[in-house]
Amino acid sequence: MNDKRKKEITIFGISGIPEIEPGFDLGNIISKFLVGNFRPLNGDIIVIAQKIISKSENCISDISLIEPSREALRISKITDKDPKLVQLILNNSREIIRASKGVLIVETTYGYICANAGVDSSNMNQENLYSFLPSNPDESAYKIRETVKKNFNVNVGVIISDTFNRPWRIGSINVALGFSGFDPLLNLIGEKDDFGNILKSTLVNVADEIASSAQLVMGESSRVPVALVRGYGFKESNLKGYDLFRDKDKDLFR
Amino acid sequence: MNDKRKKEITIFGISGIPEIEPGFDLGNIISKFLVGNFRPLNGDIIVIAQKIISKSENCISDISLIEPSREALRISKITDKDPKLVQLILNNSREIIRASKGVLIVETTYGYICANAGVDSSNMNQENLYSFLPSNPDESAYKIRETVKKNFNVNVGVIISDTFNRPWRIGSINVALGFSGFDPLLNLIGEKDDFGNILKSTLVNVADEIASSAQLVMGESSRVPVALVRGYGFKESNLKGYDLFRDKDKDLFR
Numbered sequence: 001m002n003d004k005r006k007k008e009i010t011i012f013g014i015s016g017i018p019e020i021e022p023g024f025d026l027g028n029i030i031s032k033f034l035v036g037n038f039r040p041l042n043g044d045i046i047v048i049a050q051k052i053i054s055k056s057e058n059c060i061s062d063i064s065l066i067e068p069s070r071e072a073l074r075i076s077k078i079t080d081k082d083p084k085l086v087q088l089i090l091n092n093s094r095e096i097i098r099a100s101k102g103v104l105i106v107e108t109t110y111g112y113i114c115a116n117a118g119v120d121s122s123n124m125n126q127e128n129l130y131s132f133l134p135s136n137p138d139e140s141a142y143k144i145r146e147t148v149k150k151n152f153n154v155n156v157g158v159i160i161s162d163t164f165n166r167p168w169r170i171g172s173i174n175v176a177l178g179f180s181g182f183d184p185l186l187n188l189i190g191e192k193d194d195f196g197n198i199l200k201s202t203l204v205n206v207a208d209e210i211a212s213s214a215q216l217v218m219g220e221s222s223r224v225p226v227a228l229v230r231g232y233g234f235k236e237s238n239l240k241g242y243d244l245f246r247d248k249d250k251d252l253f254r
Numbered sequence: 255m256n257d258k259r260k261k262e263i264t265i266f267g268i269s270g271i272p273e274i275e276p277g278f279d280l281g282n283i284i285s286k287f288l289v290g291n292f293r294p295l296n297g298d299i300i301v302i303a304q305k306i307i308s309k310s311e312n313c314i315s316d317i318s319l320i321e322p323s324r325e326a327l328r329i330s331k332i333t334d335k336d337p338k339l340v341q342l343i344l345n346n347s348r349e350i351i352r353a354s355k356g357v358l359i360v361e362t363t364y365g366y367i368c369a370n371a372g373v374d375s376s377n378m379n380q381e382n383l384y385s386f387l388p389s390n391p392d393e394s395a396y397k398i399r400e401t402v403k404k405n406f407n408v409n410v411g412v413i414i415s416d417t418f419n420r421p422w423r424i425g426s427i428n429v430a431l432g433f434s435g436f437d438p439l440l441n442l443i444g445e446k447d448d449f450g451n452i453l454k455s456t457l458v459n460v461a462d463e464i465a466s467s468a469q470l471v472m473g474e475s476s477r478v479p480v481a482l483v484r485g486y487g488f489k490e491s492n493l494k495g496y497d498l499f500r501d502k503d504k505d506l507f508r
Contacts, residue, residue: 007267007478009470015261019448098506105506113422122456123447163458167421167507168367169429170500171439171459173466185425193377194273194477202376204417205425206470212427213467216263216460216486223448224261232470246424252352252359253421253507 012038013217014226019125022058027147030226034152042154043233046144047214049225050162050177051123053140054131061088064128079104085119085130092117092132097254108133111245112177114164134160137178138240145180157182157234161211161218167253174215176207178241182234184208185244205244206232266292267471268480273379276312281401284480294402297487299411301468303479304431305377307394307414308385315342318382333358339373339384346371346386351508362387365499366431368418388414391432392494399434411436411488415465415472421507428469430461432495436488438462439498459498460486 014033020026030048034040054060068076068083072090076083078099086104093106097113108117110133118133134140141158148156159179163172176184184207214227248254268287274280284302288294308314322330322337326344330337332353340358347360351367362371364387372387388394395412402410413433417426430438438461468481502508 007269007471009265009467011263011265011467013261100506103506123449125449163456167505168500169459169462169498171457171462171498173427173459173462175423195377195379202417203425204469205423205427208423208425208427209466209469212463213263213265213470215458215463216467217261244423244425246422251421252354252357 009213009229009231011213011217012228012230013219013224014038014228015224017052017223017225020052020055020225022055022060024056025147026052026056027144028151030144031148031151033226034148034228038228040148040152040154040156040228041230043156043230044154045157045159045182045210045229045232045234046148047159047161047174047211047218047227047229048141048144049218050118050133050137050160051131052225053134053137053160057134057140059132059134060124061130061132062126062128063088063130075099075104085116088130088132089117089119092119110136110177111242112164114162118162133162133177138180138242139178141178141180155181155236159207159211159214161214163215173208174211174218176205176211176241176244179207179239181236182207183237184239206234207244263467263483263485265467265471266482266484267473267478268292268482269478271306271477271479274306274309274479276309276314278310279401280306280310281398282405284398285402285405287480288402288406288482292482294406294408294410294482295484296408297410297484298408299413299436299464299483299486299488300398300402301413301415301428301465301472301481301483302395302398303472304372304387304391304414304416305385306479307388307391311388311394313386313388314378315384315386316380316382317342317384329353329358339370342384342386343371343373346373364390364431365496366418368416372416387416387431392434392496393432395432395434409435409490413461413465413468415468417469427462428465428472430459430465430495430498433461433493435490436461437491438493460488461498 063084066084068087072087076086095107098105137160145158159176161174186204188202218224317338320338322341326341330340349361352359391414399412413430415428440458442456
């Protein structure tokens, strides 16, 4: 048994981060707030809400300027959503998974399956403005990790998170869109349990679990877009966000 | 804005709990390990792995004694699973959601949708023994909460958790099967974001997020079947595990 998980984990909400605008250097802005007890240590994981990544990377669209296609008009009728909004969702999608009244679930261009391709208008400072998901959340996470490494000389993990709904259970949970520097999966396959039986297929998605734990301190509507998770004790890895996608041909819910 | 979430949460793994056997008084056994820094405070949430609940409630079956029905034999052929195991899964199910080679996803008798109805053989101390899910995890959680209340004169929340797989993303995450004493949902519907816009439909499943955070310290194969989550600051509620089920007629993935 080579279980490196620690027995105590602390999650700090990092507040005070100013309104983020396109072009802002998010890694350095966040670094300014990682002071005192929040000064990052080797092995810490920094979780950042997708919304501020989208803002810093200018993943923002004014839907009043969008001309809906015939396909967007068709989907708009099915879903009862604004055709301009539907067009923005389609621009960020590669496949429609389900469409019905009030619901549009798609596979995004990066490969997440979620409602509305992650397009939403919360926390936008102007009517008609919608944010969409960053084009490469793994790259976004990598850049922030490198900045934090440079600023503090520590090796941290970084997660870009967003709240997704799920089939079967109500209430969204935070998941890891992209990440950098640590192993997102805890692989217990082939390890032995307490009685020496082989655990056949226990692969835990710790990236999503860490994102969910961070959500407990990150307000959707309060200014806590960043959390610092201390004590997990990660392994390094080069896996990416898309390595957590279930293969299409092995997924029974497409 | 009435967001009571705290800015710092600590998750303690509670180790040392002995092997649990049918009939053991789990609330009092766990209480013995809630000492020192782990002594529960008002507002703490205790997360308990389903496996030890199942053991204490004798939710254990020796599949060598099971006679598979024709339906079990039929499903066994589709899934390539032992017909006796399939029978035990069917005994704990009310509907088959998907069946294919290596995969059997059902709605359990209590209403969870998960693989194999939660039946599994890990951490069982004898060949042919499988545990199944407790018949009423909300009641299990309630009993432990009452015992902890009596022992320490504190008001805690309790979650009974299990790791479930999901569509679309690999790696299981811990979810809340049942719970007692706290509001499992953070309802931001109608609240205003930082710009005064109404957040239309943000309902966060904090029970699942707390279960996931606990999994980070609870080993699947190390003896940490209990975690103490401190600092979330819950609201009281009488909601039950089944209140987190998505209505069948509103679920597009049945």
